[in-house]
Amino acid sequence: MSTFAPRPVPVALIGLGGVGKAILSQLLSPPLNSRFNLILIANSRQSISLPLPAAPITPTNFSPILEQHGNPLDVASILSLLSNHPDAPGIFIDSTGSDLIPSIYPQILAMGINIVTPNKKAASSSLSLWDDVISKTYPNTPTMYYGESTVGAGLPILSTLKDLVATGDEIEKIEGVFSGTLSYIFNEFSKVEGGDVKFSQVVQIAKDKGYTEPDPRDDLSGTDVARKLTILSRLIPTSPALPEGYASVPTQSLVPDVLSNASTKEEYLERLAEGDDYFDKIREEARKEGQVVRYVGVIDLKQGKVECKLGKYPTDHAFATALKGSDNIISFTTQRYSPRPLVIQGAGAGADVTAMGVTSDLVKIHERLTTRA
């Protein structure tokens, strides 16, 4: 036998918020720590090269170290560090919420640096940026971009869609509850067993539990769901073009007209109850038909439509019965998976599962870079 041993791949991690910290924690622990060589971490202001001369970095000690010993963030020098590493090609993990870094993905990829990211911006904004990313990645070049965690966090949503497409299945429809926040809100507001809780109360509870963005309108606008549909849609050869990305997706907002003039988050939250009549009516109408209300994203290839909307589902539908808490549920109806779809369900948000989506992408790149002797 030869003495084959896959080498560790160099990795730089930018962005150390909740998800970034969870990625760091997974990367520093077995079994991932033997596959990767973390050569740099950075937050939005500072970066530090690794390993440190003294004690090793840990998920708990990095913050004061970065504060005291970090250098001002300089993306160009991070990229040069990665591309000149003796074990290059390496991987750039963008765990920021930045718009700026995604805009330079094409340049990063052109340097032969692979990218893994939970940041939805590049894949869900203008088609020209996304086309530029595609032109600079496999199979057009040997360089890779992976963004599994941009839809469904750690759930295998993009990988499943890629498998269906790559093996020649024909996608007919993708339908799902893609927002953990909106899943929770409607699972509580419109229950199979009934109930008369007010929409404003549910939103307030969701906010208090930390399930919403600081301004809940960022969830209720549906924009996050529209971004996810854009990402999925672009993996399907026969789907609509969406030139402006998520902004091209017809998206029903859950901020009712009566509240559209609330100018601040505070005013909106204060006046939240003014929207209750609007949602009461919707729930009542559904209830009369024996249905519940869910906020869903739909890609319907037969109709050539991509949209985010409030949908009504019978009380024995999986979106009504099987869906719990803040879970995502996504169903794929295809030529092979019909009439019954392939369904994937589980937590679609949270730092640990989102980080897992990122680190499982890292593993795939590691395997692809180290399979040949």
Add this chain to the structure above:
Amino acid sequence: MSTFAPRPVPVALIGLGGVGKAILSQLLSPPLNSRFNLILIANSRQSISLPLPAAPITPTNFSPILEQHGNPLDVASILSLLSNHPDAPGIFIDSTGSDLIPSIYPQILAMGINIVTPNKKAASSSLSLWDDVISKTYPNTPTMYYGESTVGAGLPILSTLKDLVATGDEIEKIEGVFSGTLSYIFNEFSKVEGGDVKFSQVVQIAKDKGYTEPDPRDDLSGTDVARKLTILSRLIPTSPALPEGYASVPTQSLVPDVLSNASTKEEYLERLAEGDDYFDKIREEARKEGQVVRYVGVIDLKQGKVECKLGKYPTDHAFATALKGSDNIISFTTQRYSPRPLVIQGAGAGADVTAMGVTSDLVKIHERLTTRA
């Protein structure tokens, strides 16, 4: 830009039953036909090298061509064809139900030939054979073995479990309905809304619809489920050893004592109704507790148990409400996915979806072999 273009990988396909034919069909169609170079097909008696001198092979013309122009099957010469191909390393697809071919996987892998298979034998029989396969595959060598379709057909079950394990999640429990046949039988026999159909009637209908093996006892023995649990269990570092594979898994048989002396398939089918009392009692007992009956496989890492058994589930449990037809449903409870599990559901049997499990493995190998320039 360089003129990077991933090369087609040479593939030999052995086994041309229902699944083999569906694999052939997918391999000969876009988009897979540009990724792979099918250099040989074989059934259990004959093989033929490709391309043919005259017309191209198709999923409909291969059978008479093989009959008239094929050579007697000689596995050694197939392996030598693959390993001497100018574009080696190639892939050997074992779509047979054979015991013999899996027993030589270690030799095939030692030649640097990658293996993809829907055949459960190597991964679910003796641990020594499986250990031998592992020792001859990545990360111990550059050679790969993939068997996604051995559990859940085209559903992403093994890939999801591998991702969870590789990223450091801790598996607590895997529980599911793993047999399409037994899913159908119990979804019909023990419904949420009740009903008094006899077990023997449901088995007869399932047999008439072609959902069962020619001898339904091959499904009702639970052996197929025990094989699937063995395959899953061996991917989990902390799971029980199962030295004899599926034969080490405690497995409840659905052939009741009163029928255990039926010596032939015909006698068994004739006397099927003698077992109805047994199943009526089980259903009635569950019904009194507001539960339904399902045949499940369970890997419980906290209890260190792997078992196949009749389980009882509340009528609002996903195994009762969400499960339809002959679908599989598999739930993963892990440190990250708890208390609510990650759940995957959909058709778990059928030629097209099983073939998709095989061809999605081929794609992964193709990517791993062709990523570097």
